[in-house]
Amino acid sequence: xxxxxxxxxxxxxxxxxxxxxxxxxxxxxxxxxxxxxxxxxxxxxxxxxxxxxxxxxxxxxxxxxxxxxxxxxxxxxxxxxxxxxxxxxxxxxxxxxxxxxxxxxxxxxxxxxxxxxxxxxxxxxxxxxxxxxxxxxxxxxxxxxxxxxxxxxxxxxxxxxxxxxxxxxxxxxxxxxxxxxxxxxxxxxxxxxxxxxxxxxxxxxxxxxxxxxxxxxxxxxxxxxxxxxxxxxxxxxxxxxxxxxxxxxxxxxxxxxxxxxxxxxxxxxxxxxxxxxxxxxxxxxxxxxxxxxxxxxxxxxxxxxxxxxxxxxxxxxxxxxxx
Numbered sequence: 001x002x003x004x005x006x007x008x009x010x011x012x013x014x015x016x017x018x019x020x021x022x023x024x025x026x027x028x029x030x031x032x033x034x035x036x037x038x039x040x041x042x043x044x045x046x047x048x049x050x051x052x053x054x055x056x057x058x059x060x061x062x063x064x065x066x067x068x069x070x071x072x073x074x075x076x077x078x079x080x081x082x083x084x085x086x087x088x089x090x091x092x093x094x095x096x097x098x099x100x101x102x103x104x105x106x107x108x109x110x111x112x113x114x115x116x117x118x119x120x121x122x123x124x125x126x127x128x129x130x131x132x133x134x135x136x137x138x139x140x141x142x143x144x145x146x147x148x149x150x151x152x153x154x155x156x157x158x159x160x161x162x163x164x165x166x167x168x169x170x171x172x173x174x175x176x177x178x179x180x181x182x183x184x185x186x187x188x189x190x191x192x193x194x195x196x197x198x199x200x201x202x203x204x205x206x207x208x209x210x211x212x213x214x215x216x217x218x219x220x221x222x223x224x225x226x227x228x229x230x231x232x233x234x235x236x237x238x239x240x241x242x243x244x245x246x247x248x249x250x251x252x253x254x255x256x257x258x259x260x261x262x263x264x265x266x267x268x269x270x271x272x273x274x275x276x277x278x279x280x281x282x283x284x285x286x287x288x289x290x291x292x293x294x295x296x297x298x299x300x301x302x303x304x305x306x307x308x309x310x311x312x313x314x315x316x317x318x319x320x321x322x323x
Contacts, residue, residue, distance in 0.1 A: 003028050003068040003091070005083055007038070007060075009125035009261065010099060011074030012133040016043040017164035019056040026059040026068075028087075034130035035060040044132045048256045064090040070097060070157065072119070073109060076273045077102035080109060088112040095153055098146070101185055102276060103178045106146035116146040117154060118174035120181045122233070124258050134258055138164075142229045144171030171229030179219065179226035183236055185277050186211040187243070189298045191254070192262035193305060193315045199253035205246045207321040210294040212240050215281050221288035263312040266305055275302045294321050 004015035005028045012027075019025040019042075027043075029035050038060035046053045064071060068091035075083045077100055087094065092113070098105045099119040106118045123139025143158050145151055150170055158168040171177050187208045191199075198204050216236045219226050226236060234242060246252040265272045278299035285292035301320045304310065 001026060001065055001067045001069055003064045003071040003087075003094070004074060005064065005071055005087060006074035006079075007034060007127075007130065008074060008076075009127040009133055009135075009264075010121060010123065011072070012043055012127055012131070013045060013123060013125045013135040013139070014072060014074060014099065014121070014164075015058055016045050016056040016133070017138070017166070018160070019043070019058040020054065021160075021164040023160060023164065024059075026061060026065055028064045029060060029062060029130075031130070032062060035062055037129075037131040041131055046128075046132075046134050047136060048134055048258055049136055064094075066090055068094045070095045072097045072099050073105070074099045076100065076271065077105045077108075077276065078271070078273060080105045084109045084112040095157075097143075097157065101181060101273065103175065103182055103280065106174070106178075110146055115153070117143060117157065118146050118171075118178065119143050120171075120174065120177040122181070124260075126259050126264060136256070136258060138166055140167045140169070140233070142169045142171045142174065142177040142233070144174035144177070144229065146174060148173050148175070167232075169228070169230040169232060173225070173229070176225045176227050177229050177233075179224055180228060180233065180236065182277050182280065183212060183215040183219070183226055184239060185274065186215060186281065186295065186298070188260045188262050188274055189278065189302055190317070190320060192260055192266065192312050193301055193320055194317050195313050195315070196254065198317050200247065200250075201252075201317065202247060203317040203323075205243050205252050207294065207317050209240055209243050210321065211298060212236060212243065214285065214290070214292045214295050216240070218281050218285045218288065218290045218292060221290050222284050224284075259312070262302070266310070266312045269309070272302065272306060275299055275306075278302070297321050
């Protein structure tokens with residue numbers, strides 16, 4: 001039995017794909033009404049690019065089944081400790097797969113379970129309702145053991161995820177994949193907070209490049225590797241070049257009704273986690289003498305938007321990131 005702990009955007013999309021592929025999946029949610037909706041109606045997935053809509057039937061409960069063999073921990077990094085503690089009471093021998101952004105969740109889960117895998121997922125998703133998610137295509141997953149290495153369980157789980165149509169790469173150093181994704185997630189802040197009219201401007205793409213360039217300099221000074229497990233995800237250098245070419249390609253602005261977790265969180269007054277990504281870069285920069293003005297401003301903008309209830313798309317590029 002696969003338990004999907006957390007039914008946010010990624011959890012819904014992941015569990016629905018596993019269920020559609022015939023894998024036994026149970027969503028673990030906190031709300032009885034959400035569990036009932038999933039049990040009775042299934043999870044509806046819509047792809048805004050293709051127009052495809054489909055529904056997958058799955059179980060749902062407010063606690064993990066005792067029969068859980070593999071648990072996908074799809075919660076925000078700040079919620080990892082509580083979710084791991086609750087899961088360990090119900091299924092102490094489960095293989096835990098930490099599916100989240102950030103770089104600290106694997107180690108937190110490993111304090112509660114004998115075997116932990118890390119999963120770095122690249123899949124644009126947005127939860128619309130407790131049992132409805134908007135997701136672009138399938139997705140890309142890097143999967144590896146924490147803190148490093150592979151194993152038969154990694155290969156078996158990678159095979160199961162491929163039946164759900166994910167493009168899976170097996171990582172021997174999952175921390176490197178996590179740091180790379182954290183750097184890319186820095187761009188989510190301007191994508192969510194800057195007014196759309198400015199997205200197709202040099203100031204906007206240049207601001208995102210500055211965030212990445214600061215992260216690259218900080219990680220180099222700290223001796224931290226951030227790279228793809230199989231070279232199939234863009235490197236930091238390649239992403240910087242890609243963002244510089246966004247205006248020429250014409251894809252700097254949002255073209256589909258798909259919004260990131262910061263946009264959704266600010267719209268609904270829900271907790272954020274992106275502040276921790278900028279904070280990681282700012283703190284490392286301070287420790288190693290590397291200036292990080294763009295990330296400092298992005299962090300301050302996020303904190304202000306949350307504190308004052310400003311909502312998404314409430315800043316100009318200059319207000320958020322400076323010149």
